Amino acid sequence: MVDSGIQPWLFHVDPYEGESLSHFVGRVRHRNHLTAGGLGQLAGIGAVVARWERFHLNPYPTQPQFEALGKLLGISSERLWAMLPPQDEGMKCEPIRLCGACYQESPCHRIEWQFKSKWKCDRHNLKLLSKCPNCEAKFKIPSLWEDGHCSRCRMSFGAMATMQNS
Numbered sequence: 001m002v003d004s005g006i007q008p009w010l011f012h013v014d015p016y017e018g019e020s021l022s023h024f025v026g027r028v029r030h031r032n033h034l035t036a037g038g039l040g041q042l043a044g045i046g047a048v049v050a051r052w053e054r055f056h057l058n059p060y061p062t063q064p065q066f067e068a069l070g071k072l073l074g075i076s077s078e079r080l081w082a083m084l085p086p087q088d089e090g091m092k093c094e095p096i097r098l099c100g101a102c103y104q105e106s107p108c109h110r111i112e113w114q115f116k117s118k119w120k121c122d123r124h125n126l127k128l129l130s131k132c133p134n135c136e137a138k139f140k141i142p143s144l145w146e147d148g149h150c151s152r153c154r155m156s157f158g159a160m161a162t163m164q165n166s
């Protein structure tokens with residue numbers, strides 16, 4: 001059995017401000033060469049991680065699950081809850097959206113881009129992209145964003161800022 005304390009051999013990954021759960025979990029997995037199933041097993045929470053990465057949140061994550069995952073990764077459950085929309089905020093799991101200007105400043109998928117009420121980045125006053133503005137490919141789920149480029153035409157997410165409308 002795996003002890004659920006902090007694993008000294010697990011590389012610690014610091015969340016970015018506003019980072020979504022899918023993007024954060026993806027970074028943890030890539031850094032540690034873990035599958036979604038493997039991470040869930042280490043945390044003792046079973047096969048839920050792959051669903052969370054797709055923002056399939058029905059059933060919704062529970063406090064014990066986030067405590068177990070947070071303990072494994074050395075971050076608080078509050079920090080994990082902040083990677084999901086607040087309870088009163090509706091969420092869209094697709095299309096996955098992006099503000100390239102935000103990504104330039106902080107290379108992560110922000111959870112607020114998936115809020116139902118959001119279609120625009122308040123910081124940059126730019127419309128959120130819901131597909132690559134260069135080749136029109138849909139964005140992959142954020143846990144697969146590790147290299148920061150469109151999966152089809154390889155345009156960098158940051159460079160897409162110049163093609164965003166206000």
Ligand SMILES: [Zn+2]
Nearest residue numbers: 099102121124
């Ligand atoms: Zn922005």
Ligand SMILES: [Zn+2]
Nearest residue numbers: 132135150153
């Ligand atoms: Zn593209």
